[in-house]
Amino acid sequence: MLTAEDKKLILQVWEKIANQQDDCGREALERMFCVYPQTKTYFPHFDLNPGSDQVRSHGKKVVAALSNAVKNLDNLSQALSELSNLHAYNLRVDPVNFKLLSQCFQVVLAAHLGKDYTPEVHAAFDKFLSAVAAVLAEKYR
Template identity: 60%
Template sequence: MSLTKSERAIVMSMWDKVSTQADAIGTETLERLFSSYPQSKTYFPHFDLHQGSPQLRAHGAKVVAAVGEAVKNIDNLSCALTKLSELHAYILRVDPVNFKLLSHCLLVTLAARFPADFTAEAHAAWDKFMSIVSSILTEKYR
């Protein structure tokens, strides 16, 4: 699966807006993940997961920075995400299902924050992009 030229353009264009609110979007995405899918909290026993906590904000910023890195390397996602994939598979041992859950929470956050920009076409492009990212992040598990 790969993105079309049009889908790449949509993702990259919307990223320009997302990047200006990256930390807040990351925090909101994680808050949504942890409240909707409480089982995902098991990977963060050492974090204060209360809404807006410094650790939640810091990790949210990291997550969205990784998405930004993927957008920046949209034509070579596999290479750009290799280290992150290895970290999650071999060291953190995160259940691969969490990448799909996180992707879903990010899409909901983007839709809530950018209702005018998050058209059906943008939703489809971002969903496909995040599916590719999730797939790459889980390929080391195989």
């Protein structure tokens, strides 16, 4: 459960990276494909080379979904319901991948924010991204 302080930190960080969000999405995907190559199986039609248009485009979609989640911190299930349905019923993505991408996104945030990525921010984003991953995986049950 996100506390009021967690929500405040998430909103503050999201504003700080507002002009870097697309880069963060792309970098998180690139990192995931490099560190967890098994995740590439869901993208057989993509050019998965770093900086490719397809990776950049999908990174924008990831960030758009996270932006929607940030705007709806009090109702993540409703905000991400359509995306959860898509991944569970159409794309059939292994829900473990949501956690892997969350970890990669945290590394990217830390790299972009530097000293502003405090232990408190890390903890808040860990809770937030875990909640997002859980919502995306809830239709699998």
